[in-house]
Every structure is written in C-alpha cells, then in structure tokens.
Amino acid sequence: MDKTHGEIPTLGYQKVLAQLRRKKREHLKLLQRLVAQPSISAQNEGVRDCAELLASIMEELGVPAQIYETEGQPVVFGEIGEGDLTVLFYGHYDVQPPEPLEAWTTPPFSPTVRNGRLYGRGTGDNKGQLLTHLLAVHSYLEVLGKLPIKIKFIFEGEEESGSPYLADFVAEHQELLSADLAYTSDGPLHESGAPAIYYGVRxxxxxxxxxxxxxxxxxxxxxxxxxxxxxxxxxxxxxxxxxxxxxxxxxxxxxxxREPSEIDLELIANLEYHPWQIAKNFGVKKINLEKEEFYRRLTLxxxxxxxxxxxxxxxxxxxxxxxxxxxxxxxxxxxxxxxxxxxxxxxxxxxxxxxxxxxxxxxxxxHPSRTDPGLPVSQKILKAAQAATGKKPVALPATGGSLPDYVWTKILGVPSIIVPYANADEANHAPNENLSLECFYQGIEISARAIYELSKK
Ligand SMILES: [Zn+2]
CATH class of the missing domain: 3.30.70.360 (Alpha-Beta Plaits)
Structure with missing residues (x-):
C-alpha cells in the first residue's frame, strides 16, 4: 500500500471541513429527499425508483453514476477522482419493511426532524450513512475542485433481503470495483458514543x-x-x-x-471492560470471563x-x-x-x-472475513475516526455478528473496514427509526477525514 498519490495540504482539508459545516442544512435536505422515496426490497416497493433517485443525486453532487442490472435489484455504481489509491465505499439504499405503521409517530417515508433527530425508515440504515460519503466527496469537489484519491461507490438494493446477488456481482465486475480498501458504514456507534471500527466479521x-x-x-x-x-x-x-x-x-x-495476531490482542487490550455492565445489557447474572477471554470468544x-x-x-x-x-x-x-x-x-x-x-x-x-488491523490503511482509518470525533475509537478485530464482508476480502481480494456512523439507539428495523443529526454530520466529517488520511503518504 506504499503508493504515491495527490496528498492535499492541511489547509485544503480545513477548507473542506469549513465548507461541510456551512452546508449542514442542504445536506439534511438531501437526506430527507432520499428517505422520502420508499425502497422496500422485501416487498419490491420503490426500489428501482430509489436507485434512479440515488444515481441522480450522485450526479448532482458531481459523481458520475451508473445503474447496473443484476438478477435482483439494481446496483448503483459511481466513480470519481484520480490517484494511485482507490477506496470503494459500500452501502445499501434499500430499507426494511416499515410495519407496524401505527407504531410510527410520523409516517416512515415522511422524514421529520424531532429533538435533533431525523425520523424515517432508512435514515440510519442505511441512506444517511451512505450519503455521508457522497457529501464528503462533494465538499472536496466544491472547495478544491478535485479529490486527492480515487473513489468508487457501490450501493446495492437488496441488503435487507440478504444480498442474494452481491457476491455474483462482485465476482463479475472485479475490474470495475478494483480498489485498495473497501469501506462500509452501517450499524451504530459504540454505546458510549465513541466511534466503532471493525476489521472483520464472523x-x-x-x-x-x-x-x-x-x-x-x-x-x-x-x-x-x-x-x-x-x-x-x-x-x-x-x-x-x-x-x-x-x-x-x-x-x-x-x-x-486463525491464531490471534499480536495486534488483534493489542486491540482487545485497549478496550474498556465492565463485565457487570455487559451482564446487565445481556440480561444474564454475570459474565465469568477475563477481558481478553471475553473478546477472543466474541470475535476471534x-x-x-x-x-x-x-x-x-x-x-x-x-x-x-x-x-x-x-x-x-x-x-x-x-x-x-x-x-x-x-x-x-x-x-x-x-x-x-x-x-x-x-x-x-x-x-x-x-463466510467469515478478516482484515489485518496493522495494515497502513487500517491505521489511517483508525486515526481518521479519532481525529474527526475527538474520541478514542472502540476498535475490534471483528464483529460478533455476520455481514457479507467476505465479498470484498475474499472475492475482490481487498482489505475491508467497517465504520458505523449511526446513533446506538437508531431503532433500525424497528418503528421510529432515526438518525441523530449530530451523528449524520459527524459521519460526513469522518468520511472527509478518512479521505484526507488515506491521501497522506
Ligand atoms: Zn438493516
């Protein structure tokens, strides 16, 4: 990963940051537009319309976009920038069914701001999160007229139905998708509000x-x-x-x-550990494991x-x-x-x-999937999350749960890192799904910072 690319000066990044802080209102409006379009893959409702809307939003933001057909729902792909290093942002524009409708305070596809949060189906999972990357890229284009690295986007329309055609699509479009890093933002931040980083999944x-x-x-x-x-x-x-x-x-x-590496164990050693609190969250009387044992069992x-x-x-x-x-x-x-x-x-x-x-x-x-936390790109993302939030990230070698992360690490053969941006109580898959505006804006800043850190030699 020792490649040379168009490093940008700190001042340039500061200008990008200032710009995206000025544009918060516009960014929120764009998210509302995207959420207002239903895209329920399980019911095949509005998914194609949403793919078209997303592609046109990408074009508006200066990212050339194209819709690719699959056996199922379309994939929206975009590509922009020059540089030896390429990052591939993955997200999904489909959403879970909104039922039961009567449990929503405001209708799921009429995105509404209340108490500093945007309520609506898909706000957190995953429209708000995929949009952060596009908005970060847009700010670079507006302020600097260019990007310091090459950026690709792949947004699928069937994640909530188990991504049945994603692996095939990736296998058939390896050149189109070729990258040095796959980057996924889905799911919530750590409960403490600190950013979470996962270098793999079970x-x-x-x-x-x-x-x-x-x-x-x-x-x-x-x-x-x-x-x-x-x-x-x-x-x-x-x-x-x-x-x-x-x-x-x-x-x-x-x-x-695979035996845990030294750096895997180092990540675990850096975590806070309150077994009584975990026991309470899990609904069990107690957790009888030391920290390392607990996290080894849960992730490795x-x-x-x-x-x-x-x-x-x-x-x-x-x-x-x-x-x-x-x-x-x-x-x-x-x-x-x-x-x-x-x-x-x-x-x-x-x-x-x-x-x-x-x-x-x-x-x-x-399949399980792992990326070496010691890779330079892995370290850069860790640094970006810390710099953008001012908080020490909770970095784990893997999530306990499962995601189709292997399509990047095994089929495409690139490192893959998961950096969730939503609030811990986003209520994804449930009524009154929401994304805190603070998390949305912070997500844009993490993406912008990640682009900046990745551009550094
Ligand atoms: Zn979901």
Missing amino acids: GMLGLEMSLETASWDNHSGNKGGVIPNAAWELVRILFSMKDEQGRVLVDGFYDRV EPTMTINGLTSGYQGQGTKTIIPAKASAKMDCRLVADQDPEEVFSAIKHHIEKMNPEVEVIQQGYM
Missing part, C-alpha cells in the same frame, strides 16, 4: 438435525424400556458435540481457526449454538409417551480461516458416526 453456518425412531409416539409404559426414544437420542448426540467449557468436540472443527473464536429443540409433548399436564421424532436447529459463528462447507461436513460426519439415521440439513452460510 461468518455463519445454519443447520438442522432431525431423527425419527418410530412411526408414532408410543406408550411410555407398555413399550417403555424396549424401544428407542428420539428425544434421548437427540440429547445424547448434542451432548457429544460440546464439552462443559464450551469447546466444540467435533473433529476438525478448529482446524483452520467460533461458536456452536443450539437455537431450538423440538420433541415430544409440550402441552398442559402430562402425556406419557416415548417421542418418535426429535429435531434441533443450530448455528455456528465462524472465524477466519474456517470454511463453512468444510465445517458442515465435519459436523455431519460427527453426527453420522453417532447415529447414521439422523438427517442433517444445511441452512445457508456466510
């Missing part, structure tokens, strides 16, 4: 196992002791899959788990979770039966460099060894 593997030991539920007395019980059999198998310390006992499960180690168990009689009173059927739904959160298909085969193999009659079905997966 992957996910869903599965379901089921077994049938008889053609019907039998009498537990008349047949008791002579025929198998599906519930006991399921429990026996599950018990063989994990020990009391929570370690997964499936052969090969941990084979590809895989999990195996029983999501639900079904068997036998669960109604009122008693029913003395031997259950004929039992099933369990499970998910595994995966970390680099685990491969979801490989992990699934290992689990399937383990279950087959325990009982070849159990049916194991895979229910979708997402």
